[in-house]
Ligand SMILES: NC(=O)C1=CN([C@@H]2O[C@H](COP(=O)(O)OP(=O)(O)OC[C@H]3O[C@@H](n4cnc5c(N)ncnc54)[C@H](OP(=O)(O)O)[C@@H]3O)[C@@H](O)[C@H]2O)C=CC1
């Protein structure tokens with residue numbers, strides 16, 4: 632069968648995408664080739680997904696007819712672009728999709744001259760199909776490339792299109808955001824333990840509270856401030872907790888976290 636989808640970098644995000652694309656039948660395992668340097672990781676991916684795995688990025692690039700998906704760390708992008716330089720144009724001009732934080736379309740298009748390129752920023756809930764991905768389109772893309780990227784990222788959650796000048800902010804918010812939320816769940820559970828709850832129950836309560844609140848906001852479209860007001864009884868427990876959060880700069884900490892991650896994303900592209 633023809634190899635249609637090539638994945639360069641079979642790490643956390645590469646595997647998240649790969650597993651859902653195969654699960655959803657968007658690509659058959661026989662249509663996929665993955666390059667990955669680590670032998671233990673190679674055999675893991677080969678056994679789990681029945682795809683072809685190789686250490687050879689050039690082979691992936693030349694074999695894939697539809698899409699080459701870049702899921703390596705931004706720091707190795709230049710080395711990979713150099714490694715692929717003389718095979719670009721020797722295959723069927725695949726759509727290149729990059730999820731590399733910070734690496735701008737300009738650099739991607741310089742690395743893959745004349746090829747359609749899409750820069751994207753997914754997030755780790757993609758692993759369970761609950762991700763959100765922002766995409767921006769390069770200069771050589773057409774409607775069919777946009778549709779292909781939509782199809783691929785819809786397999787792992789929601790998709791939004793943004794102009795490229797917003798993608799670093801997307802990275803600071805939803806790309807990095809799962810770590811902030813995980814930290815919050817952990818800290819809430821710690822608070823429960825400090826207040827006397829057993830660890831397992833504290834964790835269950837913390838996780839369910841975050842999940843339930845997100846579902847409630849999502850389904851009712853309530854404004855977060857409105858939900859906060861509904862929980863907060865006059866002279867009650869919640870306002871006592873909120874006063875403490877405000878004293879500790881909770882909102883400001885989150886705002887500054889998103890800004891710092893956005894700035895770091897911009898730095899990664901320099
Ligand atoms: N993690 C996240 O939440 C998100 C990450 N991203 C972006 O996704 C990209 C990948 O991140 P993530 O999956 O977390 O990172 P990982 O380190 O888990 O995955 C990168 C993979 O690429 C492999 N690799 C390293 N060098 C090469 C090479 N020269 N050729 C081929 N493969 C190579 C690594 O192997 P080895 O381990 O042996 O070095 C590893 O398996 C990054 O650019 C990141 O900015 C985007 C959105 C969210």
Ligand SMILES: O=C(O)[C@@H]1CCC=N1
Pocket residue numbers: 732802806807
């Ligand atoms: O931390 C990072 O750089 C990557 C990009 C977004 C999430 N993880």
